[in-house]
Amino acid sequence: MADWIPNILTLMTLSPLLGIFFLMLIDARDHKRLRLMAMVTSLATFALAIVAAVDFSRAADAADRWDAFHLKSTTAWLGDSVGGVVDIAYRVGVDGISLSLVLLTAFLMPLVVWGSFSSIRERVREYFILLLLLEVGMLGVFCALDLFLFYVCFEFTLVPLYFIIGIWGGPQRRKAANKFFIYTLTGSVLMFAAILFLAHHAYVTNGIGVFTLDILKLTAMGQQYLIPYNVQWWLFLAFAAGFAIKVPFFPVHTWLPLAHTEAPTAGSVILAGVLLKLGTYGFLRLSLPILPDASVRFAPMMATLAVIGIIYGALCAWVQTDVKKLVAYSSVSHLGFCMLGMFSMKMAGATGSVLYMLNHGLSTGALFLVIGMVYERYHTREMSRIGGLAKPMPWMAFFLVFFTLSSIGLPGLNGFIGEFLVLLGTAASGTVSDNLSAGRLGFGYAAAAALGIIFGAVYMLLMCRRVLFGPVVEPPGTPDASQGLPPDLNLRERFILAPLAIVCVVLGVWPKPLIETIQPAIMANVFQVKQDLQYAGETDAVAPEVIFAVDAIEAADDNDGERSS
Amino acid sequence: MDSSAVQTWALLILLAPLAGAIAAGVLGPGVLKGRSHWPVILGVGAAVLGAFKLFGLVRHGAHEGAHSVTVVLYQWFAAYEGKWFNVEVLVDPLTVIMLLVVTGVSLLVIIYSRDYMREDGQAVKGYERFFAYLGLFVFSMVALVLGGNFLLLYLGWEAVGLCSFLLIGFYYDKPAAAAAAKKAFLVNRIGDFGFGLGILLIYLTFGSLDFATVFDMAERGVAVSGDLSYGRVTAIALLLLCGAVGKSAQLPLHVWLPDAMEGPSPVSALIHAATMVTAGVYMIVRCGSIFAASPLAMTIVALIGGLTALFAASIALVQYDMKRILAYSTISQLGYMFLGLGVSAAGSAVFHLYTHAFFKALLFLAAGSVMHAMGGIIDIRKFGGLRRVLPWTYRTMFLGCLALAGFPLLSGFWSKDEIIHAAFTQDKFLGGLALLTAVMTAFYTFRMFFRAFFGTTRVPEGVHAHESGLWMLVPLFVLSIGAVFAGFVGVEVGHGGMLGLFRPHGAFHHFLEPVLTPFTHGGHEAHATLGHFQEFGLMYASAALSVFGIAVAYTLYVDSPMLAMIMRRVFPATHELLLNKYHVDEGYDRFIVRPLRSLGRFCAAIDEHLIDGLVWLVTAVPRLIGMLLRSIQQGSLQGYAASMMVGLAVLLAFVLWGVIS
Numbered sequence A: 001m002a003d004w005i006p007n008i009l010t011l012m013t014l015s016p017l018l019g020i021f022f023l024m025l026i027d028a029r030d031h032k033r034l035r036l037m038a039m040v041t042s043l044a045t046f047a048l049a050i051v052a053a054v055d056f057s058r059a060a061d062a063a064d065r066w067d068a069f070h071l072k073s074t075t076a077w078l079g080d081s082v083g084g085v086v087d088i089a090y091r092v093g094v095d096g097i098s099l100s101l102v103l104l105t106a107f108l109m110p111l112v113v114w115g116s117f118s119s120i121r122e123r124v125r126e127y128f129i130l131l132l133l134l135e136v137g138m139l140g141v142f143c144a145l146d147l148f149l150f151y152v153c154f155e156f157t158l159v160p161l162y163f164i165i166g167i168w169g170g171p172q173r174r175k176a177a178n179k180f181f182i183y184t185l186t187g188s189v190l191m192f193a194a195i196l197f198l199a200h201h202a203y204v205t206n207g208i209g210v211f212t213l214d215i216l217k218l219t220a221m222g223q224q225y226l227i228p229y230n231v232q233w234w235l236f237l238a239f240a241a242g243f244a245i246k247v248p249f250f251p252v253h254t255w256l257p258l259a260h261t262e263a264p265t266a267g268s269v270i271l272a273g274v275l276l277k278l279g280t281y282g283f284l285r286l287s288l289p290i291l292p293d294a295s296v297r298f299a300p301m302m303a304t305l306a307v308i309g310i311i312y313g314a315l316c317a318w319v320q321t322d323v324k325k326l327v328a329y330s331s332v333s334h335l336g337f338c339m340l341g342m343f344s345m346k347m348a349g350a351t352g353s354v355l356y357m358l359n360h361g362l363s364t365g366a367l368f369l370v371i372g373m374v375y376e377r378y379h380t381r382e383m384s385r386i387g388g389l390a391k392p393m394p395w396m397a398f399f400l401v402f403f404t405l406s407s408i409g410l411p412g413l414n415g416f417i418g419e420f421l422v423l424l425g426t427a428a429s430g431t432v433s434d435n436l437s438a439g440r441l442g443f444g445y446a447a448a449a450a451l452g453i454i455f456g457a458v459y460m461l462l463m464c465r466r467v468l469f470g471p472v473v474e475p476p477g478t479p480d481a482s483q484g485l486p487p488d489l490n491l492r493e494r495f496i497l498a499p500l501a502i503v504c505v506v507l508g509v510w511p512k513p514l515i516e517t518i519q520p521a522i523m524a525n526v527f528q529v530k531q532d533l534q535y536a537g538e539t540d541a542v543a544p545e546v547i548f549a550v551d552a553i554e555a556a557d558d559n560d561g562e563r564s565s
Numbered sequence B: 001m002d003s004s005a006v007q008t009w010a011l012l013i014l015l016a017p018l019a020g021a022i023a024a025g026v027l028g029p030g031v032l033k034g035r036s037h038w039p040v041i042l043g044v045g046a047a048v049l050g051a052f053k054l055f056g057l058v059r060h061g062a063h064e065g066a067h068s069v070t071v072v073l074y075q076w077f078a079a080y081e082g083k084w085f086n087v088e089v090l091v092d093p094l095t096v097i098m099l100l101v102v103t104g105v106s107l108l109v110i111i112y113s114r115d116y117m118r119e120d121g122q123a124v125k126g127y128e129r130f131f132a133y134l135g136l137f138v139f140s141m142v143a144l145v146l147g148g149n150f151l152l153l154y155l156g157w158e159a160v161g162l163c164s165f166l167l168i169g170f171y172y173d174k175p176a177a178a179a180a181a182k183k184a185f186l187v188n189r190i191g192d193f194g195f196g197l198g199i200l201l202i203y204l205t206f207g208s209l210d211f212a213t214v215f216d217m218a219e220r221g222v223a224v225s226g227d228l229s230y231g232r233v234t235a236i237a238l239l240l241l242c243g244a245v246g247k248s249a250q251l252p253l254h255v256w257l258p259d260a261m262e263g264p265s266p267v268s269a270l271i272h273a274a275t276m277v278t279a280g281v282y283m284i285v286r287c288g289s290i291f292a293a294s295p296l297a298m299t300i301v302a303l304i305g306g307l308t309a310l311f312a313a314s315i316a317l318v319q320y321d322m323k324r325i326l327a328y329s330t331i332s333q334l335g336y337m338f339l340g341l342g343v344s345a346a347g348s349a350v351f352h353l354y355t356h357a358f359f360k361a362l363l364f365l366a367a368g369s370v371m372h373a374m375g376g377i378i379d380i381r382k383f384g385g386l387r388r389v390l391p392w393t394y395r396t397m398f399l400g401c402l403a404l405a406g407f408p409l410l411s412g413f414w415s416k417d418e419i420i421h422a423a424f425t426q427d428k429f430l431g432g433l434a435l436l437t438a439v440m441t442a443f444y445t446f447r448m449f450f451r452a453f454f455g456t457t458r459v460p461e462g463v464h465a466h467e468s469g470l471w472m473l474v475p476l477f478v479l480s481i482g483a484v485f486a487g488f489v490g491v492e493v494g495h496g497g498m499l500g501l502f503r504p505h506g507a508f509h510h511f512l513e514p515v516l517t518p519f520t521h522g523g524h525e526a527h528a529t530l531g532h533f534q535e536f537g538l539m540y541a542s543a544a545l546s547v548f549g550i551a552v553a554y555t556l557y558v559d560s561p562m563l564a565m566i567m568r569r570v571f572p573a574t575h576e577l578l579l580n581k582y583h584v585d586e587g588y589d590r591f592i593v594r595p596l597r598s599l600g601r602f603c604a605a606i607d608e609h610l611i612d613g614l615v616w617l618v619t620a621v622p623r624l625i626g627m628l629l630r631s632i633q634q635g636s637l638q639g640y641a642a643s644m645m646v647g648l649a650v651l652l653a654f655v656l657w658g659v660i661s
Helices: A008-025 A031-063 A096-119 A124-143 A147-156 A158-168 A173-204 A215-223 A229-246 A255-262 A265-290 A292-318 A323-342 A347-378 A394-407 A414-427 A443-468 A491-509 A512-527 A534-538 A549-564 B003-035 B037-063 B093-116 B127-146 B150-168 B175-206 B211-220 B230-247 B256-262 B265-274 B276-286 B295-316 B322-342 B346-373 B391-405 B411-426 B428-453 B470-490 B507-522 B532-559 B562-570 B572-579 B581-632 B637-660
Strands: A070-079 A086-094 B069-078 B084-091 B491-498 B502-504
Touching (some): A008 A031, A008 A070, A008 A086, A008 A124, A031 A070, A031 A096, A086 A096, A086 A124, A096 A347, A096 A491, A124 A147, A124 A158, A147 A158, A147 A173, A147 A215, A147 A265, A158 A173, A158 A265, A173 A215, A173 A255, A173 B581, A229 A265, A255 A265, A255 A323, A265 A292, A265 A323, A265 A347, A265 A512, A292 A323, A292 A443, A292 B581, A323 A347, A323 A414, A347 A394, A347 A414, A394 A414, A394 A491, A414 A443, A414 B150, A443 B175, A512 B069, B003 B037, B003 B069, B003 B084, B003 B093, B037 B084, B037 B093, B037 B127, B084 B093, B084 B127, B084 B150, B093 B127, B093 B276, B093 B346, B093 B470, B093 B507, B127 B150, B127 B265, B150 B230, B150 B256, B150 B276, B175 B211, B175 B256, B230 B295, B256 B265, B265 B276, B265 B346, B276 B322, B276 B346, B295 B322, B295 B411, B295 B428, B295 B581, B322 B346, B322 B428, B346 B470, B346 B507, B391 B532, B411 B502, B411 B532, B428 B532, B470 B491, B470 B507, B532 B562, B562 B572, B572 B581
Antiparallel strands (some): A070 A086, B069 B084, B491 B502
């Protein structure tokens, strides 16, 4: 098949670098041009992402495989990809899951850049350069089909955000940046060890014999029971250490509220919108398919933690007085749904989980944008110091209520479908109707998680009531018009929020195209991977010494049963 | 039935109000301003036409034996590949009756609001917002009624809740209104929690969420995995009931409805009396095959209904806020409907829903007219004798009160009597509850009426009282006609029975019958078990009780007002308890809200101290190591030399040891 543009993914991922180059050429004091340049760059990247999406659908149609990775390209890097012993290459490619996350990232970026026009007034050039670097990292993670590239990009995202929080953040920015950096780095070091071990395991595995980091090959290895259960067990924990912190998964979430509160608006939006999804994406792309038995084994534990996180995050959010902190805790609660869905091991749950990633990115990102716009005028996020803003800021009130509704899963808007599918998958985990073997969750998990929906409404509406309704409360000397901002949202700000709102409605009413893109990918690349293990061509008999983990689980279950009976 | 015609008209009913709402919202602020009611009136007017057209189609279809049709509009989302949940509409007799009630009352209320939402001829602030919300509400409510599967029912359910939230909080700068809006949404969410779990359980049990599939399987008593167990179907029914109890403000989730009166009066009339709050009743009727399969669930429905009816009526006896009296009355009347459902008299419940929509909307709009004239004051202690000041409001309200009190031959009488009758047939206790409530209803209705319109004329200070204009009066007239005569569609005239003329169960019930088969199959045949005398004796009794209640109210509040004072003195504790609504709100706050909030604070503290403390400990390990090692790197050359010597010595010793051994 002929792609319109060869290597479109690489081009898209690296396109912000070109923008950075031009930003370097512009006079650092010429804020106007810098902003324009950053905006143009992010729009160009978004355009390339759309081209990639169109290309993807053409390729998928041409091959009649909506479930496969397309737009793939490989460049040998370390070692030789054909016949060598070490196989670490630059590999990119997307399937329905990663493509939708790529689109989310590229879509949010111009809005974030535009949103920073008025809020960032110092070191403008450095700021935009870091923001665009961040985009490169995020797109790289989603496009990567090689664990080395994945890991490099995964880690690389830390650096720009560290500086964005540390330089343009609030009063406690240093502490927040350090905490964020060290917290996440600690987890990912363990993950890196697991990655190396995995490659080594491929090397020693009968029939592969290559030190490979090719995600597809590793996935195939995992799916063909070539990784013994006890190895999977450790690898799962090591991967989880890296991803769970990123998610952030209860109880390793405590870096998030501080980072969110201190980060500038753009940092919060990107953090909530995309960066947290790196964790859930990691679980979905790597842990579940490569370590299927351990994933099943750990599912109840992960789900229990997810449910605790849902309720715990919601309760914490309820008592916050800082609007941003409230939304940050709501992320802890929401991402719990995301995790719960995928560990139901059901199509419905995993579909819901992916939708939840996208929806949370849209609605929570938008909420942070709105809050940022309020902050620019009132210089506070304390709910006791602002109130009744619906009167001076009707547009803001409209958007805040709208995205609140999206966030609490009002049917007809985007949030509902993800939430419902997560709960449906969780409740139906024990059934086999979708041609997948039964998962280990059940109705009880769904019921407990659904409590989070009530609490979600409680704290979000509490926020709306305090900020928007009642008599007007404004700190002295505000709203601050010194930067030329009108009391209510100006046209630029409305144009930033409107696309988000439109997408929320479209995804709530007509999500069919998205679902038709995601579901084949989940089926084929997460649960029932059919990719051939190319190196294993000559050996039909797979390693005999492998402990068949499923049997092990059943044996363990039997033991449990005997003990309890 | 011609499904393409059904599709066309159903789409019109759905989209016309939505288009009106969008037009009012988008064009309102800049272009339409004080004329923003027009797009919504036109949209909802079109929906009324569509509803009549669908009614015609269904009637026509019923003659041919096809009483129900499902039309798939498009595929919405999928549980797994190929397992789509559709956006689909279901049209049957129940749907069209609901559609007629909803669109009809909506249109009248919207017309009424044109003047109500003005002060001195000027549109109030947020005028266009108000009409946009109303249009959105009509859209949501018809979506609820038309939806052909549980997801769409849930969608409409949540969407009407949202509109209710937005409209209760319309005067958002009033803290009480903002709090009431939030409370309404949250209490409903608690109910919806159960409803949502019920939907999940339905999917687990039947493998589908389509009404047609689910109800068919439920009626045949089968599930995906073998037979449908009694426990499972009861669980589903009770979970669904949670949702119904929340939406229809039944015990114990009734607390939001009285507070919802903070919204503008047209909203109270439309959403919190005639339409949205009846969604719970609609849902139970719709899910008849699930509820009827579980006698336990039916008993619980009946008990909740009967107790709520009495409970709310008793509170209404002593309240002073006209709209709150009406709100408790709504709760009480909805209790009647639940009671009717619980005793398998679903036809009577829907009939009461239908008559109640007329007279309760009328009462709220009339109360709104009073409030409008009194400058926003609605406390019946602050005015009196208004019958001279507001002659037309007085007359229409009189008719509404009679209908609510169940005065013989008016609409409320027929429907309420059927329910009382069915309750008695099933269980004497439930019947007693219903009769007792009937007396109370007559009493509190006319207590309110007499205090407001009789006695010496008093108006609050500084208020220039005036009768409302035609925009407001015409809807009142139309609704009064309905309040008086609407009941006759449910009565057979000229076949003996009461006064030798009227028999219950008329055309209305026959039209509905195909939908109600699950209830009638499992239920009791009311006429078979009661003799002729008992049957019509009850009718006379309830008529007499109604008149008795009115007479007592007259004695206490017109004839000898001293008696009312004495009563209050004699039973101060009871009065206090009722005035404070049995302290339910305070109880919830104390035993649920505050403990949860403390738990929230506890969690936040855990986050800050325990988890972060542990994280600090983890980081303390490398820090400690660093601190220890730092002391070695003190920068003194001698120190380095010494440690080098020691190291070398150890190494040498080690090597030598190796060589020797």
